Amino acid sequence: MAKAKTRFVCxxxxxxxxxxxxxxxxxxxxxxxxxxxxxxxxxxxHRHAVSVESKPRRLHEISGDAEKRMALPIGEFxxxxxxxxxxxxLVLIGGDPGIGKSxxxxxxxxxxxxxxxxxxxxxxxxxxxxKMRALRLLRENDGSMGKLPENLxxxxxxxxxAILHHVGAITPDLLIVxxxxxxxxxxxxxxxxxxxxxxECSSRLREVAKLSELAVFVIGHVTKEGEIAGPRxxxxxxxxxxxxxxxxxxxxxxxxxxxxxxxxxxEVGVFEMVDRGLREVLNPSEAFLAERMVxxxxxxxxxxxxxxxxxxxxxxxxxxPTNFGNARRTPNGVDFNRLLLIVAVLTRRMGLKLGExxxxxxxxxxxxxxxxxxxxxLAAAIASSLFDRSVYADVVLxxxxxxxxxxxxxxxxxxxxxxxxxxxxxRAVIPRKLGQGEPLxxxxxxxxxxxxxxxxxxAILPKES
Ligand code: TYD
Ligand code: MG
Numbered sequence: 001m002a003k004a005k006t007r008f009v010c011x012x013x014x015x016x017x018x019x020x021x022x023x024x025x026x027x028x029x030x031x032x033x034x035x036x037x038x039x040x041x042x043x044x045x046h047r048h049a050v051s052v053e054s055k056p057r058r059l060h061e062i063s064g065d066a067e068k069r070m071a072l073p074i075g076e077f078x079x080x081x082x083x084x085x086x087x088x089x090l091v092l093i094g095g096d097p098g099i100g101k102s103x104x105x106x107x108x109x110x111x112x113x114x115x116x117x118x119x120x121x122x123x124x125x126x127x128x129x130x131k132m133r134a135l136r137l138l139r140e141n142d143g144s145m146g147k148l149p150e151n152l153x154x155x156x157x158x159x160x161x162a163i164l165h166h167v168g169a170i171t172p173d174l175l176i177v178x179x180x181x182x183x184x185x186x187x188x189x190x191x192x193x194x195x196x197x198x199x200e201c202s203s204r205l206r207e208v209a210k211l212s213e214l215a216v217f218v219i220g221h222v223t224k225e226g227e228i229a230g231p232r233x234x235x236x237x238x239x240x241x242x243x244x245x246x247x248x249x250x251x252x253x254x255x256x257x258x259x260x261x262x263x264x265x266x267e268v269g270v271f272e273m274v275d276r277g278l279r280e281v282l283n284p285s286e287a288f289l290a291e292r293m294v295x296x297x298x299x300x301x302x303x304x305x306x307x308x309x310x311x312x313x314x315x316x317x318x319x320x321p322t323n324f325g326n327a328r329r330t331p332n333g334v335d336f337n338r339l340l341l342i343v344a345v346l347t348r349r350m351g352l353k354l355g356e357x358x359x360x361x362x363x364x365x366x367x368x369x370x371x372x373x374x375x376x377x378l379a380a381a382i383a384s385s386l387f388d389r390s391v392y393a394d395v396v397l398x399x400x401x402x403x404x405x406x407x408x409x410x411x412x413x414x415x416x417x418x419x420x421x422x423x424x425x426x427r428a429v430i431p432r433k434l435g436q437g438e439p440l441x442x443x444x445x446x447x448x449x450x451x452x453x454x455x456x457x458x459a460i461l462p463k464e465s
Contacts, residue, residue: 006037007035008033008035008036009034010032010034011033011194011195012029012032013026013027013029014195017033034194034195036188036189036194037189037190067086069083069087070084070085070215071084072085072111073111074107074108075280076255076271076280076282077269079269079307080242080255080256080257080267081242081257081260081263082260082262082264082267083263086262088209088210088213088215089209089240089261090209090218090239091215091218091242092202092220092235092240092242093105093217093218093242093244094221094241094244095243095244095245096245097221097222099244099246099253100253102124102133103137103278104271104277104278105217105219106134106137106277107277109174110138112173112174113151117170117171117173118149118151118152118153118172118173118175118176119154119166119170119172119174119175120152120154121155121156121157121163121166121175121176121177122155122156122178123177123179123192124182127154130154134148136275136276136277157183159184159186160186161185163183164204167214172214174214174215174217175205175208175209175216175217176216176217177218178219179219179221180202180218181193181198184197184201185204198234199237202218206237222243238259239261239262240257240260240261240263241258241260242258243255243258245368246366247366251273251274252270252271252281252288252367253270253271253272253273253278254271254368255268256268256306264307264308266306266307267307267309268306268311270287270311285313285419287365288311288312288314289312289313292364295390295393297384297387297388297389297390298385298390299316299381299390300315300377300378300380300384301313301315301395301396301420302315302369302373302377302378302397303416303417303419305411310412310415310416310418311419312423312425313363313364313369313374314364314365315334315361315363315374316361316363316364316381317382317385318360318362319354319357319358319359319360319385321356321357321358322356322357327354327355327357327358327359328358329358330358330361332362333361334363334368334369334370334374334378335370338372339361342375342378342401343359343382345401345402345405345452349404349453350383350405350452353386354382359382361381371410372401372408373398373399373410375400375401376397376398376401376407376429376455377396379401379452379456380456384460387460389460389462389463391461392427392461394424395425395426395429396420396425396429397428397455397459398430399429399430399431399449405452406451406452407431407432407449407451407452407455408431409431414441417430417440417441417444417446418441420444421441421443421444426444428446428447429458430446430447432449
């Protein structure tokens with residue numbers, strides 16, 4: 001006999017309790033415990049039945065070959081995945097609405113369907129809308145139309161059981177679900193997008209992926225706080241979590257891996273949104289510096305590492321006398337607290353009068369720079385604006401700034417210097433190196449500085465006399 005069972009689930013953190021509670025015992029949020037019904041299976045033995053399909057194996061008997069991967073012709077995407085699509089895996093793609101998740105997935109589907117069978121399930125858009133988008137993505141440079149692949153199936157469906165039925169019928173190699181918040185399991189009484197639905201649907205997709213050797217990509221919406229909507233467990237259920245990010249009003253998009261069971265994290269793929277979808281940016285540094293105004297005060301070039309790849313970015317600072325009330329600090333692309341720290345060091349250790357200045361900071365191209373290695377460039381951009389003297393056009397700045405105004409060494413220095421040199425920079429201001437290590441690359445003049453003061457002295461043009 002089926003019996004309806006009820007439980008309470010926190011919509012914030014996913015904590016499950018048997019009793020109703022006004023406050024979640026895990027995350028402490030008030031009024032977030034929502035009642036859910038679930039049809040339990042017939043009480044009885046088979047809940048405790050032991051599965052005999054699994055069997056312990058000796059470690060040395062297990063093949064240690066790298067997983068087979070399906071080649072993905074979009075290089076920037078493949079890099080983030082760790083080199084192609086792994087069968088029997090579940091990948092979550094998160095990002096703000098309108099950032100380009102559906103576009104990226106459809107582009108991947110069109111590419112993969114040349115070799116494999118692909119099923120694209122959408123609970124968000126109509127067949128016609130998706131067809132129109134596909135045609136747009138297939139348009140060639142000369143205006144002619146690329147060929148629609150034979151083996152790309154489209155399904156507009158939100159019922160998980162129906163989706164699984166079609167997966168069984170078509171047996172695709174690749175399944176795309178757009179989005180996890182729109183699909184639901186009919187046996188659960190809660191609405192699509194609720195914590196329970198999101199969790200159960202993704203567990204189901206995971207099972208299918210593992211059992212049918214199927215690669216599954218699910219799109220997930222992101223909340224205002226920048227986290228993938230749904231319980232945190234969602235991130236534990238999937239093998240890989242990718243974020244597509246960028247400024248909606250700018251063309252660049254970064255695909256970043258934050259979790260990857262099959263490759264390195266913090267790899268980044270760079271794309272540009274054009275009228276025919278997302279185009280790979282093969283040389284991001286060049287693209288980010290393309291619109292740079294040389295010899296303009298308030299601009300400095302940092303070299304940050306994104307995964308294994310060094311990327312040059314322009315940091316801009318603008319100081320302007322405060323008109324009213326408290327001075328404002330407005331960072332765009334850098335961490336607020338990092339900015340406060342740099343401003344404090346410039347004020348206390350270098351005596352810069354920033355107390356009555358509004359300070360705006362921007363990373364050009366919609367990049368986010370969180371690495372301490374960009375501290376020096378950030379400080380230089382602000383100081384340069386305040387002095388109204390520009391940073392030398394052929395200089396990059398690399399280094400972390402400490403609380404006493406000292407410069408600290410950062411990793412991967414040679415990588416960074418070689419990239420700067422490749423892009424035509426002649427000099428680099430970097431921290432003083434302690435101890436031995438790989439010799440620094442030739443071809444770029446390295447100026448070592450012990451302190452922020454020393455570094456800025458070398459980087460910023462002297463006062464005209
Ligand atoms: P979309 O993939 O629908 O975003 P998401 O699924 O993350 O919500 O992308 C929507 C935006 O991308 C939309 O504002 C239009 C833009 N876009 C282009 O600029 N060029 C294109 O070729 C396509 C397909 C979309
Ligand atoms: Mg979409």
